[in-house]
Amino acid sequence: MNSSTEQDLRQILGKFLTGVTVVTTLDQHDVPVGFTANSFTSVSLDPPLVLVCLAQSAGLAPVFRRASSFAINILSTEQEAISNSFARKEADRFAKVAWQPKVTGSPVIKGCAAWLDCEMYEKIIAGDHIILIGRIRDAEKTLRHPLGYYQGRYCAIDLPEETLSMIEHRDSVHSTTGIIVDLANQLLLIKQEEGGYDVPRAEPGVEGEESRINAAMKKFGIEVHNKVLFSVVEGRHHQRISIYYRCNVEPGEPLPPGAAYFSPEALPFDKLARPGLGSVLKRYLEEKNAGQFGIYVGDEHQGHIEQIAERKI
Secondary structure (H helix, E strand, C coil): CCCCHHHHHHHHHCCCCCCCCEEEEECCCCCCEEECCCCEEEECCCCEEEEEEEEECCCCCCHHHHHEEEEEEECCCHHHHHHHHCCEEEEEEEECCCECCCCCCCEEEEECCCCEEEEEEEEECCCCCCCCCEEEEEEEECCEEEEEEEEEEEEECCCCCCHHHHCCCHHHHHEEEEEEEECCCEEEECCCCCCEEECCCCCCCCHHHHHHHHHHHHHHCEEEEEEEEEEEEEEECCCCEEEEEEEEEECCCCCCCEEEEECHHHHHHEECCCCCHHHHHHHHHHHHHCCCCCEEEEEEEEEEEEECCCCCC
């Protein structure tokens, strides 16, 4: 297979929307090791088997050939940085990761959407990869959103294809990312130099949506949690996309000048700096009050709401 054919195949396989996992085990010195993988799938329910693929050329291949167990950590949308870290060659990938051993002793990373602790069932050489088949000994799921991967980019795996397409092509248009920050039902607004109020905006030039949001909030000394896509608004007459995420925050340091939390009744809807922001905030308050959030997809005038399972924020 020549290089051009390989590239075509990569693009074809990239059409398959997957989750993102970090596969972990202990080496012969009981040191935790792991790698990022999206080539993961279930095999059998009786017995309970799953598999993951690892390149034979990978540095950790010898370790996993010897391993008697491994864990599959299904990453959440808040763990994009962990995925990137375990995909790179770093001296200690676990240095900034909280984890704990489970039944087999394999490391289970905290904050995942789900995890499976497996004993090694079979190892199969297939082409340039090793197929690791594990028998599940223990497993657990959470209410966190799973991190997705589509066409070489991270995404929210439960989004409709229309939304994925809009986000995928955001670099070819003017786009902004707004952050709806909720502190005990009070929303954070920032006073703009040119007048009016806006929600915090993600930092341009930072790789990865989560990293952009974290960089923006760091300016205010705020650490946000449970970042979930809320709206994708495409400009009807202009090449632009406005993306909004919702998240919550705990009380922390005093806010810098120009930033303040507003209760729903005190929100300055008549002084908002951006057209359409008022309707976004009103829908947020309505859906939170109803206990059922959705994802709006459309333009400034019409669209539809993709319903998602209720998740507290």
